[in-house]
Amino acid sequence: MRLFFSPTSPYVRKVRIAAIELGLENQIELITSNPWDNPPELADANPLGKVPTLMISDNESLFDSPVICEYLDNLNSEITLFPDSxxxxxxxxxxxxxxxxxxxxxxxxxxxxxxxxxxxxxxxxxxxxxxxxxxxxxxxxxxxxxxxxxxxxxxxxxxxxxxxxxxxxxxxxxxxxxxxxxxxxxxxxxxxxxxxxxxxx
Ligand SMILES: N[C@@H](CCC(=O)N[C@@H](CS)C(=O)NCC(=O)O)C(=O)O
Missing domain, CATH: 1.20.1050.10 (Glutathione S-transferase Yfyf (Class Pi); Chain A, domain 2)
Structure with missing residues (x-):
C-alpha cells in the first residue's frame, strides 16, 4: 500500500498511528505529497486533492482518514480499533x-x-x-x-x-x-x- 503523506497533517498522523498500532506500518510506503502543490498523482487518486489518500492497489484508492483507518483495522483480525457493534x-x-x-x-x-x-x-x-x-x-x-x-x-x-x-x-x-x-x-x-x-x- 502507498500513502500520500504530509509530515504535518494531523489526519495523516491518525492513519499512521492506526497502522502502527495494528502492526501494519511496514506494509505502507509513504509518498511525500504537498496537497497545495496540486500533484497530479494525488488528484488522480483523490479528486478532493487531500492527504491522507491510501493506494490499496495500482488503481484503487481510499480517502478520508476514518475510511482509511477502518480499512486498515479490517486487515488485522487480532486488534479492533473500530468495535463491531x-x-x-x-x-x-x-x-x-x-x-x-x-x-x-x-x-x-x-x-x-x-x-x-x-x-x-x-x-x-x-x-x-x-x-x-x-x-x-x-x-x-x-x-x-x-x-x-x-x-x-x-x-x-x-x-x-x-x-x-x-x-x-x-x-x-x-x-x-x-x-x-x-x-x-x-x-x-x-x-x-x-x-x-x-x-x-
Ligand atoms: N476529512 C479529511 C481531511 C483531510 C484534510 O483536510 N487534509 C488536509 C491536510 S491536513 C489537506 O489535504 N488539505 C488540502 C486541501 O484542503 O485542499 C480526513 O479526515 O482525511
Whole structure:
C-alpha cells in the first residue's frame, strides 16, 4: 500500500498511528505529497486533492482518514480499533467525530493564518476557537470514555490534542483541562505517538 503523506497533517498522523498500532506500518510506503502543490498523482487518486489518500492497489484508492483507518483495522483480525457493534462502536465513532471536528476547526484557523493579514477572517477564527474550546470541555468532562482498550476514538483525540499543541500552543489546554492533560500525558508514551510527532515544515 502507498500513502500520500504530509509530515504535518494531523489526519495523516491518525492513519499512521492506526497502522502502527495494528502492526501494519511496514506494509505502507509513504509518498511525500504537498496537497497545495496540486500533484497530479494525488488528484488522480483523490479528486478532493487531500492527504491522507491510501493506494490499496495500482488503481484503487481510499480517502478520508476514518475510511482509511477502518480499512486498515479490517486487515488485522487480532486488534479492533473500530468495535463491531453496540455501544462500544458508537462511543468510538462519536469520539472520532468530535476529535476530527476539532482538527477541522484548527486546520481552518491554520489556513486562515497563512493568508495576508488584511484577508484574514476574524469572525471565522473566533467561531472555530469556540468549537475547539467547547469540544475540550466535553472531552475533559467525559475523560473516562478515553480509558479502556484502544479504539479509533482515543487515537483521534490524541491527534487532535497534539495538533493543538503544534499549531495553537497559546490555547494551553493542558492547564485549563487537567483531567484530559493527565490522560494525554500517559497516552503520549505510546511509541506510535512518539514516532509520528509532527515536525515544523
Ligand atoms: N476529512 C479529511 C481531511 C483531510 C484534510 O483536510 N487534509 C488536509 C491536510 S491536513 C489537506 O489535504 N488539505 C488540502 C486541501 O484542503 O485542499 C480526513 O479526515 O482525511
Amino acid at each position: 453496540g455501544q462500544a462502536r458508537w462511543d468510538a465513532l462519536r469520539l472520532q467525530a468530535l476529535a476530527d471536528g476539532v482538527l477541522d476547526a484548527a486546520v481552518m484557523i491554520r489556513y486562515d493564518s497563512l493568508r495576508p493579514e488584511a484577508e484574514q477572517y476574524r469572525g471565522m477564527r473566533t467561531r472555530q476557537l469556540n468549537v475547539i474550546r467547547r469540544a475540550l470541555v466535553m472531552l475533559d468532562s467525559e475523560v473516562t470514555q478515553l480509558l479502556g482498550p484502544i479504539t479509533i476514538g482515543q487515537i483521534a483525540v490524541a491527534c487532535a490534542l497534539g495538533y493543538l499543541d503544534f499549531r495553537l500552543p497559546e490555547e494551553n489546554w493542558h492547564v485549563t483541562h487537567p483531567k484530559l492533560d493527565s490522560w494525554y500525558t500517559r497516552w503520549m508514551k505510546r511509541e506510535s505517538m512518539q514516532v509520528t510527532m509532527p515536525l515544523p515544515a
